[in-house]
Amino acid sequence: MRKYLTLFVLTVFFSVIAVLSLPPIINDGEEPQISDEWEPNLPVNETISPFLPDEPPNNEEETEGIDKGNTTGEEVLEIPMGLYASLRRYASDHILVKFKKGFEEEFFPLVAAASGASLIEPMSIERVAKVYVGEEQSVESLLNKFRESRIVEWAELDYYAFPAIAGVLLRPEDINDPLYPLQWHLKRIGFEEALRRNPSAGEGITIAVIDTGVSYGDGNSFPSMKAPDLETAKFVNGWDFVDNDPFPYDEGSLIPESIYSIGHGTFVATEIAAGLGNGLAGVGISPNVSIMPIRVLDTDGFGLYSWIAEGIRYAADHGADVINLSLGGLSSSQVLQEAVIYAYNKGITLVAAAGNLATKPEFNGDVLYPAKYPQVIAVGATSYRGGRASYSNYGPNIFITAPAGETSSSIVDNNKRDAVLSVTFVIDTTTGEVTYGAFWFNGTSFATPQVSAAVALIRALGVTDNEAIKLMLRETAIDRGLAGFDEHTGHGELNLERLHKGIGFN
């Protein structure tokens, strides 16, 4: 009996020691120890830079041995960073006003007369109107008058957004060549495996491309013609909020300080929905989606927030599932945020470009609006090397990145350029010549449609909850830069292969 007693006392002794060495039963708020021990089968290139951001190879030493193609300097057109942002900040002829509930439009002439405004024009947004400045009046003074008014909920300047394009390689690739092998961004994000697992290719999902419009028409002449490689793409009715008509054709947007105008929205659309297996150019990520073209950026590349807000609400009211916003502006705005919330509350997924001002300290490199709103998935860009592209805006609001190249667009491997290849047009404004072809573009503008297309693919499988979509994107992204979430690359780089393999328990 005594030896059993000794045995039991020893057992209890060691049990007590074990228990005392455990964490306390009362949780004191500390995180439990969680270890991420391995991350197998990463489909990434192995030359990922440990430095953030990636430096563009822009001097002779760094580019030695790299075929730069035409080295006259005319071929690669880098968009001067911050130029869009510097040129126009807000409309100088009107402000935006939201009147309080119960205030009727019939009183607008009286309000205009009392305030000195020349005109109050109702918008398609409930209780919101454009109030135009009167003679010898500035927008600032008009704004102050309305902000002090008791009949006004809010009044603000009508800011400009601009396309989030960083660079253009102006030489078109031969459109008749199958260019898929050059679309390295597709391989990088696991496109083929996603297609194998999800042959729906986005069937039944509508992506609103809120941009410069899209070359989607059935006409024979520019701009009402269809871009090559969009022949098999599906379109639903959209709207042109620049010209206020139902024909949101892409008329191009002028690249500041250049003679070229480019089809920004068309490029975005072909990235999403270019034909698959048609022998033309490259492929889109979700070729079976329907594109809803909505034009909000004018031929100078600028879009008033009021147009964008109306565009978002139009998309939300006309059946869009995903809204792609490859644009952004520096200022927050009521009209824009309310439109974003309106769409989000309807269950629509909004995806927007982070912007390309990271190299310009005067703009502090922070994420642009509307990407910065919490209802929007903010997309940054990575380069071929794998780190954040030098231009890509960053900060705590960055959610995810996708490969969109560096501004140099240098050849990185076997004729692949450090940019995204897809189909659009370039206009030489001196001659008016329009050239459709496959071009290399870079900027967060072209990372964004990759994420929009990914959302479409996942929505086509039945995932409709925005939080579920965000969770799946972040869980399956490939970590870039610093381990875990970081302000340069967010939760990592989009990966369709992992997205389609699903997520785990914890």
Add this chain to the structure above:
Amino acid sequence: MKIKTGVIFFSLLASTLHAAKPRFAIGGHIGTFDMTNAQKSYNAVYGDPILTVGFDAEMIILKGLAFHLTIETGSVEGRQVILTPNPQPTDQKSTFSMTPIHLTVGYLFGEKKPWSFLAGGGITTVEWSDTNSLRRTSGNSTGFHVLLSIRKEWEKFNVGANLRYSSIPNAIGRGGVSRFYGEDDIGGLSIDIISMYKF
């Protein structure tokens, strides 16, 4: 100083136990564990209950004050999922493993009778890991449990069934399905068939 205190403490404990005329039993069990506290997440990825095997030791002092120690282990395989309203499994394997240790203090009714009944509660600590194609997470988490046990008694051994409910909060929920559903507790309900040899 610590060693001296420990020696004194366990000397007192041993003498107290000796005076209390303790009875001992050791044995083992097989059972199932259902993670009811993270039901949505667990069902989405794993679904099937975890089969467990374990070791049990028990000491009864005085008229029926019981101390029960259980060490068990088990694992389950499931599939990663696409987060549709009804999560769709993919072909990607996911594995959850756990090794809980339960220390129970309770009271044993009817020790000398053909049927006995134990009711008690205590602390549970779990060493767990969750492994899928995206990551491996692991942790050591602590909570509490309550235990009900019914046994058929013979002279030298008994056979019975244990029903244990445990709660292990703040263990999971940092990622994956459990983050989506906002579930962080890996506790639940276990049912064991237990047999012990009495000294």
